[in-house]
Amino acid sequence: MHALAQELNRILEPTICYRALSDFGRRIYFPKGIVAQTAEANQNCTTFNATAGMAFKDGQPMALPSIAHYLNDLSGRESVAYAPTGGVAPLRSAWLQQIHGKNPGLGDTPVSMPVVTPGLTAGVAQAADLFVNAGDVIIMPDMFWGNYRLMFEERYGARIVTFRFFDDRFNLNLGALEQTLARHPGKAVILLNFPNNPTGYSPTLDEARALAELVTRYAEAGNQTVVVTDDAYFGLFYETGIYEESLFSVLAGAHENLLAVKVDGATKEDFVWGFRIGFVTFGARGVLPEQYAALEKKLAGSLRSVISSSTNLGQHILLKALQSPGYEAEKREFRAILEARYRKIKQILAERTTGTSLAELPFNSGYFMTFKCNSISAEQLRTLLLGQKVGTIAVGDDYLRLAYSAVDLEHLDEFMATIFEAADKLDMS
Numbered sequence: 001m002h003a004l005a006q007e008l009n010r011i012l013e014p015t016i017c018y019r020a021l022s023d024f025g026r027r028i029y030f031p032k033g034i035v036a037q038t039a040e041a042n043q044n045c046t047t048f049n050a051t052a053g054m055a056f057k058d059g060q061p062m063a064l065p066s067i068a069h070y071l072n073d074l075s076g077r078e079s080v081a082y083a084p085t086g087g088v089a090p091l092r093s094a095w096l097q098q099i100h101g102k103n104p105g106l107g108d109t110p111v112s113m114p115v116v117t118p119g120l121t122a123g124v125a126q127a128a129d130l131f132v133n134a135g136d137v138i139i140m141p142d143m144f145w146g147n148y149r150l151m152f153e154e155r156y157g158a159r160i161v162t163f164r165f166f167d168d169r170f171n172l173n174l175g176a177l178e179q180t181l182a183r184h185p186g187k188a189v190i191l192l193n194f195p196n197n198p199t200g201y202s203p204t205l206d207e208a209r210a211l212a213e214l215v216t217r218y219a220e221a222g223n224q225t226v227v228v229t230d231d232a233y234f235g236l237f238y239e240t241g242i243y244e245e246s247l248f249s250v251l252a253g254a255h256e257n258l259l260a261v262k263v264d265g266a267t268k269e270d271f272v273w274g275f276r277i278g279f280v281t282f283g284a285r286g287v288l289p290e291q292y293a294a295l296e297k298k299l300a301g302s303l304r305s306v307i308s309s310s311t312n313l314g315q316h317i318l319l320k321a322l323q324s325p326g327y328e329a330e331k332r333e334f335r336a337i338l339e340a341r342y343r344k345i346k347q348i349l350a351e352r353t354t355g356t357s358l359a360e361l362p363f364n365s366g367y368f369m370t371f372k373c374n375s376i377s378a379e380q381l382r383t384l385l386l387g388q389k390v391g392t393i394a395v396g397d398d399y400l401r402l403a404y405s406a407v408d409l410e411h412l413d414e415f416m417a418t419i420f421e422a423a424d425k426l427d428m429s
């Protein structure tokens with residue numbers, strides 16, 4: 001094993017961060033190569049700096065005029081230049097501040113600096129790189145974002161073990177999670193995604209508390225526990241009584257055997273789907289600043305080995321937006337647009353007389369809602385709707401997911417009526 005990896009492992013050894021590492025996670029380190037040497041030179045070398053593989057003229061990165069034309073008031077260093085491997089430092093600090101602002105329950109629990117990844121998909125995959133070996137079990141509810149299967153099973157050779165999302169009374173099925181954990185002693189990687197894709201469900205305050213307690217009990221019993229929270233749809237909460245923070249708030253300082261890995265980002269929260277900006281932040285009780293720094297170095301090494309660095313342009317635009325005086329108000333306005341659609345969907349469902357083979361699962365947040373298709377096939381329904389130029393997603397053959405976030409308020413009546421009519425047609429045939 002490389003000496004730098006051994007050094008990081010030595011720093012991490014007393015903590016869950018080390019105990020949970022995959023084989024790759026143990027091997028990885030941030031090299032003292034081009035990136036580290038360039039960073040060193042950037043501090044000192046005012047005479048000539050011939051380190052990074054970029055082209056400079058008069059001290060500025062060279063940008064073609066036909067590209068610079070679109071960059072407006074961003075400098076070359078903020079746009080065409082490389083970003084640091086772990087992300088633009090002031091953006092990382094600003095995002096950490098955002099995390100604290102949005103998650104007051106986190107209080108002064110020490111956590112790592114957020115590390116930038118090219119989107120949340122890459123954030124979850126980086127967590128898998130560091131903490132999942134081939135053959136490991138990943139525990140998640142049975143309603144999950146389909147890409148997790150491609151990622152964990154096909155890419156990482158891990159095994160997804162699911163528990164039923166809702167119990168018979170349509171509450172979060174914590175009993176099922178507890179039983180699943182009991183069947184997997186030793187080490188568990190748990191993946192939680194709220195507001196959930198595809199259901200649009202977030203836990204109530206009581207459910208969130210109970211969920212955190214039961215995961216903490218599992219860790220207390222001596223099991224090495226990693227909880228990855230995929231907070232892609234964070235902030236879109238439409239009902240009172242919902243837990244409006246990331247579970248990271250309560251898990252980050254819960255127990256010495258529990259490592260919370262927060263994956264979040266600008267993609268959905270800041271309405272920049274194509275920017276490709278995500279963040280990974282670590283939290284575990286008792287972990288010291290130098291140990292967080294060592295884990296951040298491992299993550300940076302992992303990023304360096306596969307994606308090099310994330311978008312510099314996008315990071316600087318996001319940083320400027322976070323610092324802009326209108327930012328919070330603009331986001332509130334956008335959130336209100338989505339909330340109005342949510343309320344309209346609820347009203348349509350409450351008043352409907354057709355489409356009764358479609359039973360909506362509980363939803364209270366996010367972009368989506370999901371119908372359980374009783375007595376009809378979700379895939380047949382999707383195909384029928386496609387013929388009417390209406391796009392929906394079949395999740396297996398039993399569930400139909402609607403991204404009502406993508407349909408204007410004034411079209412929701414027609415949108416839902418078309419779905420109900422198509423369901424009735426299939427139900428009759």
Ligand SMILES: Cc1ncc(COP(=O)(O)O)c(C=O)c1O
Pocket residue numbers: 118119120121122145193197230232265267273276277278
């Ligand atoms: C739960 C969840 N996580 C992650 C993502 C992807 O995020 P990104 O586009 O930032 O990779 C999605 C997108 O659909 C999602 O639903």
